Amino acid sequence: MWNGFFSHLPMKFQIISNNMNPRNILFPCLGFAAGAVAQDEQRPNVIFLMADDLGYGDLSCYGATRVSTPNVDSIARNGIRFTDCHAVASTSTPSRYSVLTGEYCFRRHGTDIAAGNAGMIIKPEQYTVADLFRNAGYRTAAIGKWHLGLGSEGGKQDWNAELDWTPRDIGFDYHYLMAATADRVPCVFIEQGRVANHDPSAPIYVSYEKNFDGEPTGANNPELLTKQKSSHGHNNSIVNGIGRIGFMKGGGKALWRDEDLADSIIAKSINFMAENKENPFFMYLCTNDIHVPRYPADRFRGQSPMGLRGDAILQFDYTVGRIATALDSLGIADNTLLIITSDNGPVLDDGYQDKAATLVGTHKPAGPWRGGKYSAFEAGTAVPFIVNWPARIKEGKVSEALISHIDDIATFAALIGAEVPLGAAYDSQNHLSTWLGEDETDRDFVVEMAQARGLSYRTKDWKYIEPMPGNAKQSQTGIETGYSSSPQLYNIAKSKYESSNVYSSQRAVANELAQKLTDLRQPLVSGDTCFWYHLLTPGRGPRYATSTGAGKGMTGKTSPDGKKSQWKFVLRTDGNYDIVNRADASFIVPNAVQIPALQIKTSATSPSNGWTLTTNGNMSCLYAVVSGKAQLNQAEQSNSWKILNWGDGTNTTDVGCRYAVHLADAESTTTSGIDLPETSSDEIAVRDNHFVNKISGKTVEIFTVDGRRVPAQTGHRLRGVYILCDARKISKVVYP
Numbered sequence: 072m073w074n075g076f077f078s079h080l081p082m083k084f085q086i087i088s089n090n091m092n093p094r095n096i097l098f099p100c101l102g103f104a105a106g107a108v109a110q111d112e113q114r115p116n117v118i119f120l121m122a123d124d125l126g127y128g129d130l131s132c133y134g135a136t137r138v139s140t141p142n143v144d145s146i147a148r149n150g151i152r153f154t155d156c157h158a159v160a161s162t163s164t165p166s167r168y169s170v171l172t173g174e175y176c177f178r179r180h181g182t183d184i185a186a187g188n189a190g191m192i193i194k195p196e197q198y199t200v201a202d203l204f205r206n207a208g209y210r211t212a213a214i215g216k217w218h219l220g221l222g223s224e225g226g227k228q229d230w231n232a233e234l235d236w237t238p239r240d241i242g243f244d245y246h247y248l249m250a251a252t253a254d255r256v257p258c259v260f261i262e263q264g265r266v267a268n269h270d271p272s273a274p275i276y277v278s279y280e281k282n283f284d285g286e287p288t289g290a291n292n293p294e295l296l297t298k299q300k301s302s303h304g305h306n307n308s309i310v311n312g313i314g315r316i317g318f319m320k321g322g323g324k325a326l327w328r329d330e331d332l333a334d335s336i337i338a339k340s341i342n343f344m345a346e347n348k349e350n351p352f353f354m355y356l357c358t359n360d361i362h363v364p365r366y367p368a369d370r371f372r373g374q375s376p377m378g379l380r381g382d383a384i385l386q387f388d389y390t391v392g393r394i395a396t397a398l399d400s401l402g403i404a405d406n407t408l409l410i411i412t413s414d415n416g417p418v419l420d421d422g423y424q425d426k427a428a429t430l431v432g433t434h435k436p437a438g439p440w441r442g443g444k445y446s447a448f449e450a451g452t453a454v455p456f457i458v459n460w461p462a463r464i465k466e467g468k469v470s471e472a473l474i475s476h477i478d479d480i481a482t483f484a485a486l487i488g489a490e491v492p493l494g495a496a497y498d499s500q501n502h503l504s505t506w507l508g509e510d511e512t513d514r515d516f517v518v519e520m521a522q523a524r525g526l527s528y529r530t531k532d533w534k535y536i537e538p539m540p541g542n543a544k545q546s547q548t549g550i551e552t553g554y555s556s557s558p559q560l561y562n563i564a565k566s567k568y569e570s571s572n573v574y575s576s577q578r579a580v581a582n583e584l585a586q587k588l589t590d591l592r593q594p595l596v597s598g599d600t601c602f603w604y605h606l607l608t609p610g611r612g613p614r615y616a617t618s619t620g621a622g623k624g625m626t627g628k629t630s631p632d633g634k635k636s637q638w639k640f641v642l643r644t645d646g647n648y649d650i651v652n653r654a655d656a657s658f659i660v661p662n663a664v665q666i667p668a669l670q671i672k673t674s675a676t677s678p679s680n681g682w683t684l685t686t687n688g689n690m691s692c693l694y695a696v697v698s699g700k701a702q703l704n705q706a707e708q709s710n711s712w713k714i715l716n717w718g719d720g721t722n723t724t725d726v727g728c729r730y731a732v733h734l735a736d737a738e739s740t741t742t743s744g745i746d747l748p749e750t751s752s753d754e755i756a757v758r759d760n761h762f763v764n765k766i767s768g769k770t771v772e773i774f775t776v777d778g779r780r781v782p783a784q785t786g787h788r789l790r791g792v793y794i795l796c797d798a799r800k801i802s803k804v805v806y807p
């Protein structure tokens with residue numbers, strides 16, 4: 072019965088998704104690719120250790136002389152130290168968004184520097200690097216600085232109860248996190264969805280709009296700023312004698328002491344490693360250092376000639392040393408791949424009177440690069456990047472290859488022999504052999520996003536900065552932004568320091584790079600979830616399409632019917648779809664779709680009539696989500712990509728949708744669900760890392776009800792309802 076339905080569905084997106092993602096093209100070669108890990112080799116633990124605002128030049132292995140970082144240097148000496156690695160953005164939130172999702176932050180609204188009470192920016196339906204590892208049987212953790220929002224709705228969190236959305240919803244088994252940054256409230260750690268050491272006698276309230284009655288602030292009570300005074304901003308609530316951004320009340324014994332932040336993060340990290348030393352783990356470990364307010368432990372304060380900023384670098388190095396020592400003592404150092412990097416470039420005066428600017432002396436936080444944190448210039452995103460893996464990297468070296476954080480998901484997938492779902496981590500490419508130092512193959516390009524959200528396009532030799540608004544220099548931090556109303560082009564091969572704009576004399580090069588940026592900006596298709604519909608809309612009530620991006624694709628509410636109607640279509644690698652109702656664990660699978668997409672033109676005022684839907688009466692409306700340069704936009708030449716659901720006029724752009732949405736209606740009656748045949752879990756076995764149907768002898772695949780592929784591992788314990796895909800036959804398998 073589903074053939075008839077599917078013969079009407081557009082398929083253009085599938086073609087696009089197969090052609091556009093380099094990783095997907097390369098993927099079939101994975102097992103043979105240089106750098107891939109042999110199957111019989113034990114899969115390594117992976118630690119992605121990211122500093123905050125640590126500049127390219129802030130480590131002695133990168134040329135610093137006024138501060139010494141022997142622990143990092145030692146790891147670099149025995150690993151691959153990269154001299155041309157780039158974060159995706161020059162500020163924290165968008166940079167980290169891209170690390171975790173493999174999706175350029177410029178594609179998503181709401182990835183700017185997040186408030187401390189922001190809702191979770193990465194939605195549960197999105198695919199993350201943690202999903203990659205967890206689906207492959209790893210234990211996963213996020214520890215330290217987060218700054219990607221928590222809870223389903225910004226400003227509405229109840230900090231005294233369990234948060235409804237947490238990193239557990241995006242693949243992390245364990246988390247112990249600062250909600251945002253040390254300079255933003257709430258000044259507490261969040262562990263497994265709750266405030267760590269929550270103090271019932273001091274309930275926590277947070278606002279980014281107004282102060283709570285009777286609470287002191289840095290602006291009104293500067294005499295209470297006993298540990299650090301603000302230089303600009305940072306004069307709202309006072310915690311631990313330091314002014315913060317935002318207002319907070321309560322906390323009691325849950326409040327952190329800045330002096331203890333690093334030690335807390337270290338302790339939780341080592342705990343996690345120790346608990347998981349027998350099985351592979353992935354740890355996303357983010358230090359607070361060397362972000363402001365810089366107030367390291369007593370034993371570090373005063374130890375550097377550069378003041379607190381230098382002291383914070385020492386504390387960062389100490390953290391690295393503690394992690395390395397723990398790996399050794401746990402006996403897992405040899406087969407742990409450790410990456411050390413930073414989320415964006417350096418800044419001196421970032422809001423506190425810590426004398427960073429006056430004591431910096433001859434130290435060059437950005438090394439040879441121009442600009443700093445926030446910048447479009449290179450120092451915004453040029454970061455240290457060190458890869459160490461004793462079992463595999465036998466000889467340390469320096470690599471000048473051009474690389475980017477965006478590639479971590481695809482590269483890690485190659486590393487552990489895992490599969491990234493089609494359409495997930497769309498911008499991520501596998502560069503494993505480069506990351507392991509086996510060659511120095513450059514990425515064709517890297518994209519860099521400045522705080523103004525303008526983009527730069529770097530190749531090995533050139534840097535194009537598109538025009539963007541803003542001052543050329545930030546008055547408060549003194550940083551050169553690289554913002555200009557005119558296009559800029561720099562010859563990086565000649566000089567890393569972007570001092571000579573050759574746009575006028577090299578117009579052809581500039582135009583080529585500008586065009587590549589334009590191409591890159593085209594909306595993408597989610598090859599995973601392509602479209603979805605909801606049931607039960609008698610009378611054509613309100614309908615919403617609230618897309619959130621690639622990965623596991625469309626999500627959101629199909630109000631007013633709520634979760635019950637949240638079906639999604641998951642494109643499998645064989646070209647078929649699973650249709651999954653995440654709410655009640657029911658699912659259906661149609662036959663292969665064969666009909667190509669029809670041209671669909673939508674507009675804000677007139678609905679498309681490009682095609683119609685014929686159903687068996689079980690559904691009433693459909694949102695088709697497809698990609699394309701023009702035909703699916705509301706106006707063919709539109710660059711704004713605004714998308715309206717003409718069913719009720721909902722503008723989906725404001726919820727981060729970048730897909731065109733087409734709504735077709737069909738007459739319907741309601742249905743109470745769809746039954747599927749059931750396969751006994753006794754019929755399923757694991758052989759050679761595959762699930763096998765013991766009766767047919769054939770390889771089968773098992774997915775969770777929300778579309779995640781389940782890794783086939785001997786001894787893997789499954790519980791609950793799963794989707795079994797046996798060739799084109801689909802059934803339900805229930806593991807008791």
Ligand SMILES: [Ca+2]
Pocket residue numbers: 123124162163362414415
């Ligand atoms: Ca940062």
